[in-house]
Amino acid sequence: MALLGPINRIKPLKEGNFFCPKCNDQTAYRAKEVRRWFSVMNMPVLPLASPExxxxxxxxxxxxxxxxxxxxxxxxxxxxxxxxxxxxxxxxLLLMMSDGHIDDAEVQTVIEVYAKLTDKTLGREDMLAQAEHVLAAGHTLEDYLLSIADVLNNDGKRLVIRSMSLVAAADGKMEDAERETIIECAQIIGLARTTALEILEDPS
Ligand SMILES: [Zn+2]
Structure with missing residues (x-):
């Protein structure tokens, strides 16, 4: 090795799993910081570039x-x-329609909550079409909740119940039937009744 010259100094940063484009699969990675230094007898004395x-x-x-x-x-x-x-x-959508009519404020809230959760904008027409489709397909609220219950952690579950509470509260009043539905939904996905009540108290 030359007495004077550039060397790379390597500092480990972190490890974890990622999606490797070459393996086309989930694999383990090691992340490190590499910085090029000018060295004298293998001792770094002057940084030549920013760390990468x-x-x-x-x-x-x-x-x-x-x-x-x-x-x-x-x-x-x-x-x-x-x-x-x-x-x-x-x-x-099913919660919105559970009282038998579609309220403008509720429609707006579903659009807003969905946008916040997913970063996707859903037009009013598309949303109403989806609502009709869900009704026609004959699925129940319970079906959808059960389909996600197993894979969500507690934060995910609270998020679902919070979204539903916001929709139910959108028309300015939370009816008893809506409250009960939300509490039942919380229990279906495995949250305690007290947790559901807490979220209903303060869904924002
Ligand atoms: Zn790979």
């Missing part, structure tokens, strides 16, 4: 920039996300 993050797949040894860690979901994750978004939307 590198992500390395432990299976194929492929290296990527740090932003690969926020890369797109794989197919299973994508499918899960779509199901989840759909289940929440359908649960809100």
């Amino acid at each position: 993050g590198v992500v390395e797949c432990t299976i194929c040894n492929g290296t990527y920039e740090m932003n690969v860690l926020d890369a797109k979901l794989n197919e299973d994750e994508q499918a899960f996300l779509e199901n989840f978004e759909k289940a929440i939307l359908n649960a809100m």
Whole structure:
């Protein structure tokens, strides 16, 4: 090795799982920070560049920039996300229609809550079409809740109940029947009655 010259100093950053584009699969990665230094007898004395993050797949040894860690979901994750978004939307729509009519404020709230949860904008017409479709398909609120209950952690479950509470409260008054429905829904997905009451108290 030359007495004077550039060397790379490597600092481990973190480890975890990510979607490796080369393996096309979920694999373990090691992330590290690499910085090029001018060295004298192998001692770094002067930084030559800013530190750069590198992500390395432990299976194929492929290296990527740090932003690969926020890369797109794989197919299973994508499918899960779509199901989840759909289940929440359908649960809100069924709740909205459970009193037999569709209220303008409720429609607006479903659109807002859905946008907040998913980053997707749903037009009023599309939403009403979806509501009709859900009704026609004959699915119940319980069906949709059960389809997501197993895969959600407590935060996810609270989020679902919070979304429903916001919809129920949208017309300015929360009817007893709506409250009871939401408490039942909370219990279906495995939340305690007291937790449901807490969320109903303060859904915002
Ligand atoms: Zn790989």
